[in-house]
Amino acid sequence: MASITDPKMSDRFASAMEEIHNKHLKMYLDITDTTAELSQSHRQFVKTTLDACLKKCKDDEKLFEKIQEFKKDLEQKNKVLKEKQHVISEVMSEVQQKEMQKNNIILNIEKLKEEQTKRKELIKSQNEANKNRLRNLQKARLMFQDHLGLEIRAVMDKTQVVKSKKLQxxxxxxxxxxxxxxxxxxxxxxxxxxxxxxxSDPVLDCLPVLESRLQETNNLPAFLANVRKEFISKARC
Known part of the structure; x- marks a missing residue:
């Protein structure tokens, strides 16, 4: 074992201590560099993460604004849709009313056609009846005018609102x-x-009876003959 009194021993101890110190110093420097690198890397990670979070927040805010805009737009479209549905409902109701009116008009037209057909038939029947009456009048005129001095006059009645033609x-x-x-x-x-x-002039008391008989028989010559008899009877009283 070397003696501590050996002068070289002190140098070796100092050299060994310096070597240990240098190793520790190098280790410390390596730790410091590593810590600095980690700190820098951490700061960069935190900055990147913060930037990403800020960007995400801004994107979320824009997305929220768009969602609000979409909601307002959807509400407005729903309002317009309801208004259009109301208008469509009113139009459909009006169309139904028009359809009912059209059906009523068609029914009225059919009724008018039926009434017109009946009127035509009635007019035709009246024309035939008037032709028969005209023939009766002509027969009566020939019989009474030529043989008994009967005169037939057409008289226009102007006292009524609607003028009417009568025969005397x-x-x-x-x-x-x-x-x-x-x-x-x-x-x-x-x-x-x-x-x-x-x-009648003069007035015949039995005239209503003669008129009723005329309505039943439609025989004008017989009616005029009976009237003449009544006039003769009244003239001789």
Whole structure:
């Protein structure tokens, strides 16, 4: 074992201590460098993470704003849709009313057509009846005018709101005292084509009975013959 008094021993100890110190110093420097690198890397990671978080926050804010805009736009579109649905409902209701009105108009047109057909048939029937009455009048005129001095006059009644044409049958050769003395009966035709006795001069009490018989038989010559008989009977009283 070397003696501590050996002068070289002190140098070796100092050299060994310096070597240990240098190793420790190198280790410390390595740790310091590593710590610095880690610290720098950590700061860079934190900065990168912070930037990413800030960007994410900004993106989220923009996304939230877009969501709010979409919600407002959706609410507005729903409002417009409801208004359009209301308008469509009103239009459909109006269309249904128009359809009902159209159906009513079609029914009314059909009724009018039926009524028109009935009127045409009635007019045709009345025309036929009037033709028959005209033939009867012509027969009566020939019989009474040529043989018994009957005069037939057309009279326009201006006292009514609607002017109507009537016929006057003027009988002569009735009164024994005056053959030219006139006995008059005035007649018209109703809307249904039947005869109507308006008046007689002089007045015949039995005229309603004769008129009723005329309505039943539609025999004008027989009616005029009976009227003439009544006038003769009244003239001789």
């Amino acid at each position: 049958f003027v009988f002569r050769n009735i009164s024994p005292s005056d053959q030219n003395d006139a006995y008059v009966i005035t007649m018209g035709i109703k809307e249904d084509g039947s005869y109507q006795i308006v008046s």
